[in-house]
Each structure stands twice: as structure tokens, then as C-alpha cells.
Amino acid sequence: MPRTTREPRHPAREHPLRALFTRSPARSRRASSWDQTGGNWDFVVVGPGDTAVLLEHEGAGCVTHLYCALAFPEITDYRDAILRCYWDGEASPSVEVPLGDFFALAHGRVRCLQSALVAVNPGFGASHGLHAYFPMPFATGARITLENRGERVLGGALPAFWFHIDYETWDEPPPDDMLRFHAQWRQEKPTRAVGPSPNVQLHAGRNLDGAENYVALEARGAGHMVGLVLEINNVAGGWWGEGDDMVFIDGEPWPPALHGTGTEEIFGGGACPVREYAGLYHGFHLIESPDFAGLVGAYRWFVHDPIRFARELRWTVEHGHANNFANEYASVAYWYQTEPHAPFPPLPGRDELRPSFPPEYEEAREAFFAAARAAVASIPSPTLLEIAAIGEDFYAGRFAAALARLKAR
Numbered sequence: 001m002p003r004t005t006r007e008p009r010h011p012a013r014e015h016p017l018r019a020l021f022t023r024s025p026a027r028s029r030r031a032s033s034w035d036q037t038g039g040n041w042d043f044v045v046v047g048p049g050d051t052a053v054l055l056e057h058e059g060a061g062c063v064t065h066l067y068c069a070l071a072f073p074e075i076t077d078y079r080d081a082i083l084r085c086y087w088d089g090e091a092s093p094s095v096e097v098p099l100g101d102f103f104a105l106a107h108g109r110v111r112c113l114q115s116a117l118v119a120v121n122p123g124f125g126a127s128h129g130l131h132a133y134f135p136m137p138f139a140t141g142a143r144i145t146l147e148n149r150g151e152r153v154l155g156g157a158l159p160a161f162w163f164h165i166d167y168e169t170w171d172e173p174p175p176d177d178m179l180r181f182h183a184q185w186r187q188e189k190p191t192r193a194v195g196p197s198p199n200v201q202l203h204a205g206r207n208l209d210g211a212e213n214y215v216a217l218e219a220r221g222a223g224h225m226v227g228l229v230l231e232i233n234n235v236a237g238g239w240w241g242e243g244d245d246m247v248f249i250d251g252e253p254w255p256p257a258l259h260g261t262g263t264e265e266i267f268g269g270g271a272c273p274v275r276e277y278a279g280l281y282h283g284f285h286l287i288e289s290p291d292f293a294g295l296v297g298a299y300r301w302f303v304h305d306p307i308r309f310a311r312e313l314r315w316t317v318e319h320g321h322a323n324n325f326a327n328e329y330a331s332v333a334y335w336y337q338t339e340p341h342a343p344f345p346p347l348p349g350r351d352e353l354r355p356s357f358p359p360e361y362e363e364a365r366e367a368f369f370a371a372a373r374a375a376v377a378s379i380p381s382p383t384l385l386e387i388a389a390i391g392e393d394f395y396a397g398r399f400a401a402a403l404a405r406l407k408a409r
Contacts, residue, residue, distance in 0.1 A: 026169065029061070029168065030165065031164075044163070046081070047148065048148055050147075052161070054165055055142055056143050056144075059140065059170075060171070062137040063166070063167040064133070065132070065133055067166075068103075068129075068164075069128065069163075070156070073155050075108040076354050077100075077155065078098065079099075079355060080150035080350060081147065081149070084096050084147070087181075088140045090340070093344075097332050098185060100130075101332050103130035104118045104120065104297070105120065106285070106296070106298075109295060117132065117301050117303070118133070124389075126387070126392075137174045150350070157375075182337060184344050185331070186217075187328070187329065188329045189329075190328050191328075192212065192323075193323070193324050198326060199236035200238075210254055212323040213243075213323060215314065219312060220312045221340075224336055227300065227302060227334035228299065228302075228332070229297070229331060230266075230317070230329070230330075231295075231330040232296040232327055232328065232330075233327060233328035233356050241292075243262070243317050244321075245259075246316050247259075247313070247314070247316070249307070250312055250313075260317075263298075266282075266298070267299065272292070273287060275290075358399060364399035364400070364402050368390065368391070368406060371406060371409075372391075390405045
């Protein structure tokens with residue numbers, strides 16, 4: 001038989017950024033809040049109880065980038081606004097998460113970060129640009145909405161919501177093996193302290209089944225988990241993070257194939273982190289107190305090591321060693337899977353979903369928004385930038401510092 005020769009694969013085909021210079025039939029599109037009268041009111045107004053449709057597209061394609069910004073929002077806006085994404089005409093959303101938490105704003109407190117999949121960028125002090133870069137493919141259509149469950153117009157002193165949704169359209173539906181993007185919110189307030197040593201860092205308790213662990217995700221289908229935001233309100237005090245992650249894949253019994261050694265390891269930290277950090281794939285981006293009390297926020301993107309499952313996935317973590325800490329836990333899990341997905345747990349009510357605040361919050365809030373509304377009414381004015389700069393303390397949760405700056409004006 002004659003020998004056949006194959007043409008060598010061109011080196012360009014192996015380039016890690018080949019998508020940037022390879023021709024594609026996809027077409028770039030954007031849904032945004034631009035002023036369609038040609039003016040400069042490039043935002044939407046989302047009133048109390050209203051739901052805004054951010055994207056509605058029929059046909060195949062893929063969302064590539066989400067962006068939004070508020071200028072002088074209530075901190076509670078980041079929990080009162082609920083982001084939902086529906087793919088291919090489904091009745092129940094594949095994404096249902098409070099707006100701020102979807103972009104890793106833990107407890108509504110703003111921390112700037114630039115990671116592989118989510119970024120929070122600064123504006124003029126009281127405003128921040130929120131970005132997400134998860135690819136979100138769909139075959140027959142996409143619908144993205146934002147519900148305002150608050151009692152005021154979304155946006156606080158400047159009631160406006162700016163957004164971009166960048167996406168591609170395709171002539172053909174995606175291949176059958178292309179999974180759909182999902183994100184889900186969960187919370188437990190408080191967790192139940194197990195055993196005779198509640199809220200003690202080191203003790204002799206044992207956990208041999210994971211039954212009392214905090215559960216961030218229970219998925220059914222085939223796919224892989226790609227991200228997690230974990231939020232703790234450490235009301236118990238002391239180091240809370242002796243809890244191990246235990247990830248149960250496809251119904252396996254205990255011990256699971258993925259068993260960790262402590263909560264800080266999940267998010268890439270050394271023992272008991274006391275300083276905030278944010279990297280490409282993991283971070284403890286919110287640490288309210290160096291003695292571990294109060295609010296904590298952390299994220300992990302499983303980009304190089306997605307957690308794969310063929311039938312089901314149960315992602316859990318202990319709250320303290322052997323679940324002996326009684327604290328408030330919340331999370332956002334991000335994953336791709338086949339449809340249909342399992343029903344999501346019902347979202348808590350608006351008040352139950354709102355973050356915790358210290359006693360000085362109300363006084364700081366009243367003073368800040370009184371000054372902010374006066375400054376907005378005088379646009380353009382140097383006062384606006386002065387008040388917005390104080391917003392850096394206010395939105396970070398440094399309420400006493402913000403109040404002191406307001407009183408010193």
C-alpha cells in the first residue's frame with residue numbers, strides 16, 4: 001500500500017492565544033443601557049419591585065462579559081438586586097444570585113480586585129465597576145434580568161444603573177457537549193455548633209460523615225464546578241477556619257475523593273490569614289478584623305482544576321473543625337452542566353438576605369446620603385468629588401471613619 005503523509009500541524013494552531021488571530025464566523029453584539037434618544041442618559045432606572053430586562057436574544061450565541069456600575073448606591077442595593085440568567089427558554093433560571101455577591105462583593109462591602117474571572121474596579125470613590133468574564137453559551141436564546149427587591153429606586157442618591165452585556169451570535173447552535181453556565185446563592189444563618197466544644201479553635205472532635213457541613217452546591221447532571229465565593233460573619237469570634245472542604249462526587253460515600261485540610265487552604269492562604277489579598281485565582285479579599293472577628297470574604301476560581309462530575313456534585317465545608325462553630329455562612333457557587341439543572345433552593349426574603357451592620361452604620365448612612373444628595377443636586381461641583389471620596393470608607397464598611405470625615409467637613 002502506498003504510504004500517506006500528513007501535513008504537519010502549523011505551529012500557530014498551538015498558540016495559547018490563537019483565538020485572537022483566528023478567523024471566526026461569530027458576530028460581536030452588546031446589550032447596554034445606552035440612551036437610545038441619542039442623549040447622555042446612559043442608564044436605566046429600576047424602581048422598587050421592578051424587574052429590568054438587560055438582555056433578550058433569540059438564537060445561538062455566547063455571553064462573554066458582564067459589566068455594571070452604580071454611582072451612590074445604598075449598600076443594601078447589592079443584596080436587594082437579584083441577577084437572573086435564563087438559557088434556551090428555560091422556566092427556572094440557571095443563575096440566581098444577589099447582584100453584588102455575583103461579582104464577589106462579600107457582605108455588600110466593596111473591595112477592589114482584579115482576578116481571572118471577576119474584577120471590581122474603582123471609580124470616583126462612591127462608584128465601582130463590576131465585571132464578570134465567565135463564558136455563557138446558549139443554543140436558542142438568552143434572557144438576563146435584574147429584579148429590585150428594595151423599597152427605593154436602585155442606586156441610592158443617584159438612582160441609575162449602568163450596564164454592558166457583551167455577547168457573540170452564532171449561525172449554528174453549539175455542539176451537544178457544550179455545557180450551560182450556572183451560579184447559585186446559598187446561606188445559613190447561623191450554622192449549628194456540633195459537639196461539646198462550641199466555638200473553640202482546637203479540640204478533639206471528629207467528623208466522619210460530613211453530614212453537618214455547610215453546603216454551597218448540590219448539582220445534578222454532568223459538568224464541572226469552576227468557582228466559589230464564600231462569606232462568613234464570624235459572630236463567634238476567634239479563628240473560625242479549621243473547617244475542611246469535603247467534595248462528594250457522583251454519590252460517593254465518605255470519605256470523599258476531595259478532602260481538604262482547612263478553610264484557608266481552599267483560598268490559597270497561609271495559616272489563619274490576617275491581611276487581605278486578591279490574586280488571579282484565589283483571595284481572601286475581605287478580612288474585617290485581624291483578630292478574625294466579623295466579616296470575611298474569599299474566592300476561588302477552579303480554572304486549571306475544575307471539579308468534574310458525571311451525575312452529581314455536593315460541595316461542602318466544615319464550619320470550624322467538626323462543625324463546632326456557630327456562625328453566619330453564605331456563598332455563590334459557579335459551575336457548568338448539562339440541562340435540566342436541579343431546582344435551586346428558594347432565595348431568602350429581602351430582609352433575611354441583607355448583610356449585617358454595626359451600630360454606627362445608621363448614623364453614618366444618614367449623614368453620608370444627606371451629603372450625597374445635596375452634592376448630586378449641585379452637579380457639577382467640587383463637593384461631589386469630596387463626598388464621593390468619603391464613599392471609599394463608607395462602601396468599604398469603615399462607617400466610623402466615614403462619619404468622622406463627614407463631621408470634620
